[in-house]
Amino acid sequence: MNxxxxxxxxxxxxxxxxxxxxGRGTVSRVINGSSKxxxxxxxxxxxAVTELGYVPNRAARALAANRNDAIALVIPxxxxxxxxxxxxxEVVRGVGAALAETDIQLVLxxxxxxxxxRRLAQYLSGHRVDGVLLVSVHxxxxxxxxxxxxxxxxxxxxRRSAAETLPCVDSDNLxxxxxxxxxxxxxxxxxxxxxxxxLDVYGASCRLxxxxxxxAAAGRPVDERLVAVxxxxxxxxxxxxRELLERxxxxxxxxxxSDVMAAGARLELRAAGRRIxxxxxxxxxxxxxxxRHMDPPxxxxxxxxxxxxxxxxxxLLERVSGGRGSATGAGGPSVVLQNRLVVRESS
Numbered sequence: 001m002n003x004x005x006x007x008x009x010x011x012x013x014x015x016x017x018x019x020x021x022x023g024r025g026t027v028s029r030v031i032n033g034s035s036k037x038x039x040x041x042x043x044x045x046x047x048a049v050t051e052l053g054y055v056p057n058r059a060a061r062a063l064a065a066n067r068n069d070a071i072a073l074v075i076p077x078x079x080x081x082x083x084x085x086x087x088x089x090e091v092v093r094g095v096g097a098a099l100a101e102t103d104i105q106l107v108l109x110x111x112x113x114x115x116x117x118r119r120l121a122q123y124l125s126g127h128r129v130d131g132v133l134l135v136s137v138h139x140x141x142x143x144x145x146x147x148x149x150x151x152x153x154x155x156x157x158x159r160r161s162a163a164e165t166l167p168c169v170d171s172d173n174l175x176x177x178x179x180x181x182x183x184x185x186x187x188x189x190x191x192x193x194x195x196x197x198x199l200d201v202y203g204a205s206c207r208l209x210x211x212x213x214x215x216a217a218a219g220r221p222v223d224e225r226l227v228a229v230x231x232x233x234x235x236x237x238x239x240x241x242r243e244l245l246e247r248x249x250x251x252x253x254x255x256x257x258s259d260v261m262a263a264g265a266r267l268e269l270r271a272a273g274r275r276i277x278x279x280x281x282x283x284x285x286x287x288x289x290x291x292r293h294m295d296p297p298x299x300x301x302x303x304x305x306x307x308x309x310x311x312x313x314x315x316l317l318e319r320v321s322g323g324r325g326s327a328t329g330a331g332g333p334s335v336v337l338q339n340r341l342v343v344r345e346s347s
Contacts, residue, residue: 176207194226
């Protein structure tokens with residue numbers, strides 16, 4: 001393989017065609033994976049490509065296919081939350097793994113402020129990416145509808161409601177939360193509180209529903225004084241735990257809707273002189289690195305976050321390449337992955 005054409009520069013498409021004894025268009029079809037080429041011709045072209053060391057011009061291929069060879073991973077959250085919450089890094093890892101064997105460039109975009117969202121809308125309006133992965137969507141967020149309006153294929157992580165119209169990947173938040181509460185009930189805990197995420201996030205409201213349903217199924221009346229709403233941050237978890245202790249000093253268990261909030265709750269419980277799990281059992285959600293490194297290690301509902309990222313990316317690539325669904329993916333499938341409880345010393 002010499003990697004040089006007749007002029008001493010990079011081999012051209014025409015030189016590959018001459019070496020293989022076929023037309024330029026045939027070489028182009030082989031390189032672009034067309035099935036309208038015989039196996040014999042395909043083998044001759046591939047041999048010529050190898051002998052000459054021909055490297056396809058990605059930019060030209062993308063232009064010919066009306067493609068950018070790039071997708072955007074959009075997270076409409078402030079930068080501080082992105083770096084503090086392990087959930088996002090695991091999603092990025094999963095997306096990256098799915099794209100590793102492709103020529104697709106990943107563009108990571110944070111849009112936590114109005115200014116960033118305006119800039120993002122302008123960028124997307126220029127059709128500079130082939131598709132968008134949208135993570136952490138709040139109710140009423142205009143971004144999904146903007147993407148539909150622009151005709152950009154989109155897959156979201158976490159449904160906006162039970163009637164989600166965009167293709168999405170989610171985990172079973174309701175059953176995950178219910179399992180956590182059943183575990184606490186099984187450990188003999190009687191006054192079980194919960195710290196929720198922001199309730200304009202559908203996944204957070206599903207976790208609250210799971211908490212309530214598990215208590216109701218066990219014949220336990222749901223006391224709303226044992227419900228505190230937070231924001232998926234450590235400080236929010238600490239603040240919510242303080243509220244719960246003030247409202248119900250006799251509580252003996254807490255289910256937090258994220259590991260990061262559970263870490264904040266743990267700090268407040270210790271400041272109040274409560275031992276974990278002797279006085280108060282504690283369970284989180286996500287089973288992130290935070291759970292494994294807490295003292296004591298945190299019982300947590302494990303979400304398959306990396307797999308969610310991989311699945312999202314694969315679904316989007318299928319739509320970008322003209323697979324199932326319309327150009328925007330409206331009415332596409334909803335994939336719900338299962339969670340499982342990982343029991344550790346905190347409960």
